[in-house]
Amino acid sequence: MSSEVITTRDLLDSASNEELEPLVEYILKASTEGLSGSPEYKRHHPDHARYSAKVYDEICLFGGNTLVNIFRKSGPSYSEVVKDAASKVGVKNISNGSIVDIEQRMIQELLRKAAKEAKGKEREELEEVLRNAGMNHKDYKAFLSGASLVSLLAPHLYRVFMYQASSLIASAVARQLLGHGLTIGASFATGRAGAMFLGPLGWVLAGLWTAADIAGPAYRVTVPCTLHIAMLRQKWIAEQEVGPLEGAFDD
Numbered sequence: 001m002s003s004e005v006i007t008t009r010d011l012l013d014s015a016s017n018e019e020l021e022p023l024v025e026y027i028l029k030a031s032t033e034g035l036s037g038s039p040e041y042k043r044h045h046p047d048h049a050r051y052s053a054k055v056y057d058e059i060c061l062f063g064g065n066t067l068v069n070i071f072r073k074s075g076p077s078y079s080e081v082v083k084d085a086a087s088k089v090g091v092k093n094i095s096n097g098s099i100v101d102i103e104q105r106m107i108q109e110l111l112r113k114a115a116k117e118a119k120g121k122e123r124e125e126l127e128e129v130l131r132n133a134g135m136n137h138k139d140y141k142a143f144l145s146g147a148s149l150v151s152l153l154a155p156h157l158y159r160v161f162m163y164q165a166s167s168l169i170a171s172a173v174a175r176q177l178l179g180h181g182l183t184i185g186a187s188f189a190t191g192r193a194g195a196m197f198l199g200p201l202g203w204v205l206a207g208l209w210t211a212a213d214i215a216g217p218a219y220r221v222t223v224p225c226t227l228h229i230a231m232l233r234q235k236w237i238a239e240q241e242v243g244p245l246e247g248a249f250d251d
Helices: 008-013 017-028 039-044 048-062 066-072 078-089 099-117 120-132 137-144 155-177 192-215 219-241
Strands: none
Touching: 008 048, 008 219, 017 048, 017 155, 017 219, 039 048, 048 078, 048 219, 078 099, 078 192, 078 219, 099 120, 099 137, 099 155, 099 192, 099 219, 120 137, 120 192, 155 192, 155 219, 192 219
């Protein structure tokens, strides 16, 4: 990976309205959101790119304790938000990881849980999808046991596959919480390879939302938003290191 990775604020500043739309939708679904009442939103909506900084700040606010936010006038750092969301997804030992590392571990943890949920022929087909990405049966077993994909796939295949996986997860989250999928990376999410993961992934996500309801409604914002931002960053990284992603999702 290149030593310079785009910051989350810069990532959202460079995002299109289409890429920002799901983040805005997740925020607006929360009863405690403050985005819709902001001058920036009222002035520019639906031109989300004109108030991307406000979207970023709102996500951070949802990641903090409300009482603490009142005194410090802002939410925690985005790094803290990602770590908190990652813990809800089931990622372990995240205290010293970078944002990119934690995002990638979130993606892989959800992928791993979905693979474990798959049974019979569905599981065989999932293994085939991962074989097509450059993983053999031994590697697949290692992945299920907790090994990182970065150690199992060639670098260029890893980059493309991580974007594929992150776009599938982001689309599955949007389908469950917003009632529609995403057009970003849609060819993989709606193709044969992506379709293999949708059922098991849906079961995993359903459990996440139940846990989020129990833990606190803010996780209904921070978990989907951090997964969506992870997908945007994986796209940026892949394009920097592999090049244009046209055709990367062909099954």
